Amino acid sequence: MSFIKNFIEAETVSRRNFLLAASYGVSGAAAARMFGPGPAAAATYANPTIAWSYRNRTNPYWNEIASGGEAFVRSLGMSNDDLTHLINEGSSEKSLADVKALLAKTDGALALAIDTNDAPNARPVVEACAGAGAYVSTLWNKTDDLHPWDFGDNYVSHMTWSDEGPAEQTARILLEAMGGKGGVVHLGGIASNNPAIERLNGLKNALVDYPDVELLDAQPADWDTQKANRIMSSFITRYGDEITGVHCANDTIGYGVLEALRAEGMDVPIVTYDGNPQAVDLVREGRILATVFTNPHWGGGITAALAYHAAIGTFKPSREPRAHREFYGPTIMVTPRDAAEFKANYLDDVPTYDWNDFWGPTNGQIMYK
Amino acid sequence: MTEFTTVTAPRLPSRERIVKWAPLLVLAFLILLFPVFEWLEDFRGGEDHFYLLDSRFFSIRNAARVAIAATPALMVALGVTFIIIMGSIDLSMEGTVSVTAVVFAFAFLAMGGTLAGHAWLAIPLALLVGAAIGFVNGVVHVKLRIPSFMASLAMGFVGTGLALLVTGGDRVRVEDEWFRSLLTVRWFSFPVMCYVALLALLAAWFIQSRTILGRNFYAIGGGEDLAKASGLNVERVRIMGFTLAGVFFALGALMAVGRIGIAETVTGKDFMFISITAVVVGGTALWGGIGGVWNTLVGVLIVNVINNGMVVIGLPSFLQDGVLGLLVIVAVVLSTNRKSISFVK
Amino acid sequence: MYALEKVDKRFPGVHALKAVDFHVNRGEIVGLVGENGAGKSTLMKVIYGAHQPDGGRIAIDGRAVRFQNPRQAMDHGIGMVFQEQSLIANLTVMENIFLGFERQFTAYGVIDWRAMAAAARTELAKVRLDIDPATITSRLSFAQRQLVELAKVLTIEGRVDGDLVILLDEPTSVLARAEVELLFGIVRDLTKRASFIFVSHRMDEVLELSDRIYVMKDGAVVDVVDRADADADAIQHKMVGREVDKEYYREQKQKPHGGEVLASFEGVSLEGAFEDISFELRAGEVLCLVGTEGSGREAILRALYGLRRPTSGTVTVKGRPVTRFTARDGVGRGIGYLPRERKVEGIVAGMNVHENMTLAQLPKYSVGGVLRVAAERRMARDWIDRLGIKTPSERTDCAGLSGGNQQKVVLAKWRSGGSDIFLLDHPTRGLDIGAKEDVYEMIREMSDAGAGILLVADTLEEAIGLGHTILVIKDGRFRKRFDGTPGRKPSLYDLLHHMI
Structure with a gap:
C-alpha cells in the first residue's frame, strides 16, 4: 500500500507548491524557499507538520475549533488527516508532554496551534517550541507576562476573547426585555474559569444601569446542561415568580435552564453565550433572547493558519505590529432579528474563509488590566 | 440437658435495627432540616414564616423538582445496586448511559422522530444496547478474570468513545412532544417520568425479591463459596447481573434524554459519583449481600435532597461541594454497619 | 501470682467459661487439658487479653487487672506462643522478634539494624538457637520457628519488671520427639524467670512437663491434679466426664x-x-x-x-x-x-x-x-x-x-x-x-x-x-x-x- 501513500504525499506536496505559488504570484520565490532557508534568523520550513492541541472533541466548542483547523488544512489542498490532533483531556502535563514528543518527532518542523489548558502552561510550551525552532500560536490561555514579541518569530500570535463586553451586551438585551425591573439569576461556568468570571462581570456591569433589577443569585453550573437543569429548578423553588430573567454563561447551560422552565410551565426570558447552532435556532424561535457568537471555527482555522504561514515564511511575525501578535477574537451578537440571517451566513453553510486574512475580523490589541 | 442449650435472642440487636432504618431517618432529618434554614432567613428578614407551612422547600412542587432530578440517577443506581449486592462493582455507567442515549436519539430521529410513529422502536433498541454493553462487561469480567471495577471502568471508557464516534461531539436534540411528555405532562403534580421510574423501581424490587436471579445475587454477595458449593452457576449469574445493570443504565439514559431533550457524549457525566454514593448512603454494603432497591431509592433521594436543599437555602456555591461531601460521609457513618471493616481498603 | 477468679465468658448461644478459677505460681508449669470445645482456647484468649471476661476478676500478685487487648497483657508480662505460628514469613528473624517494638532501636525513625541484631542474638541465646538474626524466617525449620516464636515472647522480659507468664498452645503438635525434648529442656530452664501454661492434646507430654494440670470440660474446670497424683486414665475420664455412653450416641x-x-x-x-x-x-x-x-x-x-x-x-x-x-x-x-x-x-x-x-x-x-x-x-x-x-x-x-x-x-x-x-x-x-x-x-x-x-x-x-x-x-x-x-x-x- 505504500505506493498509494507515496503518491498521495507527492500529490499533496505538488499541489501545495502550486497553491503557494498562486498565493504569491511568484513561483520562483516559492521554489527558492523549497531548496533552502531564507536569509532570516529563524529557519522556515517548506512542509511543516500542522497540529492543533486542545481539550477534546466531546466538547462542541472544541469540536468547532478542531473543524476550523481542518478547514484550513483542506484549504491547503491536504486532507483532514494531515492535521495532527493533540488531545490534552484537560491535563496541562499531557498537553506539554505531547507537544515535546511532537517536536522531537518533527525536529522542529512544526506549526502548532494550541490552547495550553491553563495559563501557566503556556510558557513551557512556547519555550519548548521556540527552542526547537517550531512556530506556535496560542489561543485563550497565557499569563500576562508572556508575549509573542519576546520570542522573535517563533511565538507567532495569541488570540483570546474578552467576554465582559459581549456578556454585558446580552445582559442589557435581557434587562430591557424584563422591563428594567424584577429579579435575575445567573448560572455560571466552572467558578475558577476566566470566561466564567468575565461573563458574570458583564452582567454586573449592566446591572449598574438598572437599579430596579435585583441579582437574586449566581451559582456555577460548570458549563453542564444537567447541572444547570438541577440548579435552575432549585432556583425556582427558592425564588419562584421573583425570577423574571435568566443570564446563562453559555448555551449548554441555557439548554438545561430552558428545560427546567419548561417542566414548570414558566416563560422567562433568557440569554446565553457562544452561538452554538442549536442555540441560534432557539434564538430564531424566540426562546433565547440573545447569544454571542465567537466563531470558534474561524478561531481554530486562523490560529493554525498564522502558525503555518509564519513557519513557511509567508510573513515574518517580528515585522508585524503588536496588535497583530496579541489580539481579541471576533464576537457577533445574535438576536431574534438577525438569527435567520446569521444562521444562513455562518452555520447552514460554513463560510469559506480567506485564511490569509489573518487579522481582518479581530477586535484589537489585548489590553491588560 | 436443656441447661446447656441457649437460644439466641430472636430479635435483631438494637444497633442493627437502628442501622436498618438509619438511611430513612437521615432522609427525614434532611427534609425537616432545610426548612429550618428558610425559616431562619425569613425570621431575620422580619417576615412571618410558619416552619413547614411556608416552606418553599417543603412543597409538592419542589418534591416534583427533586423527583425529576433524581429519576435518571435512580435508574442507574438501581442497576448498580444489583452488582454491589453481588459484592462486585460496575463503573461503566457513564459510558453506557452516554452511548445508549446517543444511540437512542439517533435511532429515534432516523425512525421518524415521533413516538406516534415507528420511532418507539428506539426505546427497546436502547435497552438492548445497554444489555449488550452490560453483557460484554460481565463476560470480560468473568471469563477473562479481570476485577469487575477494572473491566467495567474500561468498558465505560469504550462507551464514551463510541458515543463520541457516533456524535462527532455534537448534541442530538429529541424534540418530539410525545416523548417529551415524560417531562411536560403531569399527573398529580408529578411528571410522567416519575411514574415510569416508579414502575422500574417496582420491577427491580420484583427481581430482587421474587426471582431466582435476585436471590442468587444475595447468595453470591453473602458467600460466593457457599453459593458455588450449593450448585449455583456463579459465572452465569454474574454475567446476567451485569446485563441487567446495563438495561437499567439504558433506562437511566432514556430518562436523562427525556429530562433535557438532548443526547450527547456527556449525558452520562457525573452518574458514577451520584449512583455509587446513593447506593452506599442508602445502606447497601459494598462488600455485598446486604441492602436492596429500597435502600437505593432512599440513597438517591438523600443525595438529591441535599443538592436541591443547598441551593434553596442559598448556601454559597463554593461551600456546596464540600458540604455535599461531608453530608455523604455523615450519612454513610449513620447508615452502614461498619463493624465488618474488612472492606475499608 | 497470676490468678483468675470466677471468670465467666459468654458468646451468643454458648456459655464458654463458667466461673473458672485458675492460678499460676511463680516458676510453675501448668498443664491445661480438655476435649475440643471444652473452653481451653477461650480461657487462653482471656488470659492473654484477646477476650475480655464478662464476669469474675483477673489478678496479678493480688491486684486486679483488666486487659483491653493482647498488647496490654504483654505489658503485664503475659505472652502467647501461638499454635498457628504468628511469625511473618517474609521478614527476617530479628524483625519478627521485635515486630511492634522497633522503637527501642530507632533514632528519628531510622532503625539501627546492628543494635537490633545484637539484641536478637541475646534473645535467641535464651532459647539456645544459634542462627543469624538476619535470616529470612521462611528458611527456618518448623521447630526453629517455634523457638523463634518463644524467643519473641521472651522479649517481654526486657520490658516488664514483674514476672512472666507464657502460654504455649500445642507447641509440640508438629515437632519430632527430639525437638520436643529440646523444647521441654528450654522451658524447664526458663522457669527460673517465667511461669508457663502448657496446652496440649498429648496427654503423655502434659504429664511429663507439667507441675499441675487443670482439666476442663464444658467450659468449667472439673479437676486440678498435681503431677504426683496424675494418672492419664483418670484425667481422660474427667475430660470426657462419662464412660463412652451408648445412650448418648443413640x-x-x-x-x-x-x-x-x-x-x-x-x-x-x-x-x-x-x-x-x-x-x-x-x-x-x-x-x-x-x-x-x-x-x-x-x-x-x-x-x-x-x-x-x-x-x-x-x-x-x-x-x-x-x-x-x-x-x-x-x-x-x-x-x-x-x-x-x-x-x-x-x-x-x-x-x-x-x-x-x-x-x-x-x-x-x-x-x-x-x-x-x-x-x-x-x-x-x-x-x-x-x-x-x-x-x-x-x-x-x-x-x-x-x-x-x-x-x-x-x-x-x-x-x-x-x-x-x-x-x-x-x-x-x-x-x-x-x-x-x-x-x-x-x-x-x-x-x-x-x-x-x-x-x-x-x-x-x-x-x-x-x-x-x-x-x-x-x-x-x-x-x-x-x-x-x-x-x-x-x-x-x-x-x-x-x-x-
Whole structure:
C-alpha cells in the first residue's frame, strides 16, 4: 500500500507548491524557499507538520475549533488527516508532554496551534517550541507576562476573547426585555474559569444601569446542561415568580435552564453565550433572547493558519505590529432579528474563509488590566 | 440437658435495627432540616414564616423538582445496586448511559422522530444496547478474570468513545412532544417520568425479591463459596447481573434524554459519583449481600435532597461541594454497619 | 501470682467459661487439658487479653487487672506462643522478634539494624538457637520457628519488671520427639524467670512437663491434679466426664443396614491429599472416616461431592461413574454437603432461614425464574418443626441463630432437596451438648430413612458411637476397617493405635 501513500504525499506536496505559488504570484520565490532557508534568523520550513492541541472533541466548542483547523488544512489542498490532533483531556502535563514528543518527532518542523489548558502552561510550551525552532500560536490561555514579541518569530500570535463586553451586551438585551425591573439569576461556568468570571462581570456591569433589577443569585453550573437543569429548578423553588430573567454563561447551560422552565410551565426570558447552532435556532424561535457568537471555527482555522504561514515564511511575525501578535477574537451578537440571517451566513453553510486574512475580523490589541 | 442449650435472642440487636432504618431517618432529618434554614432567613428578614407551612422547600412542587432530578440517577443506581449486592462493582455507567442515549436519539430521529410513529422502536433498541454493553462487561469480567471495577471502568471508557464516534461531539436534540411528555405532562403534580421510574423501581424490587436471579445475587454477595458449593452457576449469574445493570443504565439514559431533550457524549457525566454514593448512603454494603432497591431509592433521594436543599437555602456555591461531601460521609457513618471493616481498603 | 477468679465468658448461644478459677505460681508449669470445645482456647484468649471476661476478676500478685487487648497483657508480662505460628514469613528473624517494638532501636525513625541484631542474638541465646538474626524466617525449620516464636515472647522480659507468664498452645503438635525434648529442656530452664501454661492434646507430654494440670470440660474446670497424683486414665475420664455412653450416641437406635451401594471409591487418589482409597457407602449406613488432622479425610468428602477432581481411580455414585466434578453436578446427584466451617461455607449470612434452605434447589421453587415464596416458606416451616429448629420464624436472618440451629438449617437444606447421600464434616464442632445430641438424633434418623452418611466426626467417641463402619486413614492412605455393629465396636485405643 505504500505506493498509494507515496503518491498521495507527492500529490499533496505538488499541489501545495502550486497553491503557494498562486498565493504569491511568484513561483520562483516559492521554489527558492523549497531548496533552502531564507536569509532570516529563524529557519522556515517548506512542509511543516500542522497540529492543533486542545481539550477534546466531546466538547462542541472544541469540536468547532478542531473543524476550523481542518478547514484550513483542506484549504491547503491536504486532507483532514494531515492535521495532527493533540488531545490534552484537560491535563496541562499531557498537553506539554505531547507537544515535546511532537517536536522531537518533527525536529522542529512544526506549526502548532494550541490552547495550553491553563495559563501557566503556556510558557513551557512556547519555550519548548521556540527552542526547537517550531512556530506556535496560542489561543485563550497565557499569563500576562508572556508575549509573542519576546520570542522573535517563533511565538507567532495569541488570540483570546474578552467576554465582559459581549456578556454585558446580552445582559442589557435581557434587562430591557424584563422591563428594567424584577429579579435575575445567573448560572455560571466552572467558578475558577476566566470566561466564567468575565461573563458574570458583564452582567454586573449592566446591572449598574438598572437599579430596579435585583441579582437574586449566581451559582456555577460548570458549563453542564444537567447541572444547570438541577440548579435552575432549585432556583425556582427558592425564588419562584421573583425570577423574571435568566443570564446563562453559555448555551449548554441555557439548554438545561430552558428545560427546567419548561417542566414548570414558566416563560422567562433568557440569554446565553457562544452561538452554538442549536442555540441560534432557539434564538430564531424566540426562546433565547440573545447569544454571542465567537466563531470558534474561524478561531481554530486562523490560529493554525498564522502558525503555518509564519513557519513557511509567508510573513515574518517580528515585522508585524503588536496588535497583530496579541489580539481579541471576533464576537457577533445574535438576536431574534438577525438569527435567520446569521444562521444562513455562518452555520447552514460554513463560510469559506480567506485564511490569509489573518487579522481582518479581530477586535484589537489585548489590553491588560 | 436443656441447661446447656441457649437460644439466641430472636430479635435483631438494637444497633442493627437502628442501622436498618438509619438511611430513612437521615432522609427525614434532611427534609425537616432545610426548612429550618428558610425559616431562619425569613425570621431575620422580619417576615412571618410558619416552619413547614411556608416552606418553599417543603412543597409538592419542589418534591416534583427533586423527583425529576433524581429519576435518571435512580435508574442507574438501581442497576448498580444489583452488582454491589453481588459484592462486585460496575463503573461503566457513564459510558453506557452516554452511548445508549446517543444511540437512542439517533435511532429515534432516523425512525421518524415521533413516538406516534415507528420511532418507539428506539426505546427497546436502547435497552438492548445497554444489555449488550452490560453483557460484554460481565463476560470480560468473568471469563477473562479481570476485577469487575477494572473491566467495567474500561468498558465505560469504550462507551464514551463510541458515543463520541457516533456524535462527532455534537448534541442530538429529541424534540418530539410525545416523548417529551415524560417531562411536560403531569399527573398529580408529578411528571410522567416519575411514574415510569416508579414502575422500574417496582420491577427491580420484583427481581430482587421474587426471582431466582435476585436471590442468587444475595447468595453470591453473602458467600460466593457457599453459593458455588450449593450448585449455583456463579459465572452465569454474574454475567446476567451485569446485563441487567446495563438495561437499567439504558433506562437511566432514556430518562436523562427525556429530562433535557438532548443526547450527547456527556449525558452520562457525573452518574458514577451520584449512583455509587446513593447506593452506599442508602445502606447497601459494598462488600455485598446486604441492602436492596429500597435502600437505593432512599440513597438517591438523600443525595438529591441535599443538592436541591443547598441551593434553596442559598448556601454559597463554593461551600456546596464540600458540604455535599461531608453530608455523604455523615450519612454513610449513620447508615452502614461498619463493624465488618474488612472492606475499608 | 497470676490468678483468675470466677471468670465467666459468654458468646451468643454458648456459655464458654463458667466461673473458672485458675492460678499460676511463680516458676510453675501448668498443664491445661480438655476435649475440643471444652473452653481451653477461650480461657487462653482471656488470659492473654484477646477476650475480655464478662464476669469474675483477673489478678496479678493480688491486684486486679483488666486487659483491653493482647498488647496490654504483654505489658503485664503475659505472652502467647501461638499454635498457628504468628511469625511473618517474609521478614527476617530479628524483625519478627521485635515486630511492634522497633522503637527501642530507632533514632528519628531510622532503625539501627546492628543494635537490633545484637539484641536478637541475646534473645535467641535464651532459647539456645544459634542462627543469624538476619535470616529470612521462611528458611527456618518448623521447630526453629517455634523457638523463634518463644524467643519473641521472651522479649517481654526486657520490658516488664514483674514476672512472666507464657502460654504455649500445642507447641509440640508438629515437632519430632527430639525437638520436643529440646523444647521441654528450654522451658524447664526458663522457669527460673517465667511461669508457663502448657496446652496440649498429648496427654503423655502434659504429664511429663507439667507441675499441675487443670482439666476442663464444658467450659468449667472439673479437676486440678498435681503431677504426683496424675494418672492419664483418670484425667481422660474427667475430660470426657462419662464412660463412652451408648445412650448418648443413640447406639440402641443403630440398625443394621443392608441397602444397595449408593456411592463407592475404587482406588481413588488425589495428589497431595490421599492415595488409593476404596470404600462403599450403602443406603442406611453411617460410614466414619477416622484419622488425625490433615490425614486426608476432608479431601475425600470434597472429592465425592465434586469440589475436587481426583487424579486417578473411579468414583461411582448411584451406579454411574462420575466424570464431571463440579458442585453443581454433586447437588444433581443427590449429595448434600455440610462443610466444617458453617460460617464460611454452610449458611449465607444475611439471608434468612427459608432462603438458605432453598438455595440449592431454587428451580424447584420457581416458575420461569419467578420464585414461589409462599411454597418456600411452607417447606421451611415444615422443616423447622421436624428438626425443632429454634428460630422466631422462617424469615429470621440465619446469622442470628445459634451454631446448632444453623447446622440444622444446613441439614434441612439438603434433606428438603431430597438428597440421600450426606457428607458431614465435623457436624458437631463447636456445638454444646444439647445441640450435639440433636445432631446425633438426626444422623440416626437419616440413616433409618435409608440415607448414606459419610461422617468425619469431631471426636473418636462420636465415630465409635455413630458408625456402622469405621475407616482409619493415616497420611492419606487407608489403614484399617472396623465393624461398628453394637457389641463389636472398636475401642478408642484400637483406633488410636492405627491413627498415630
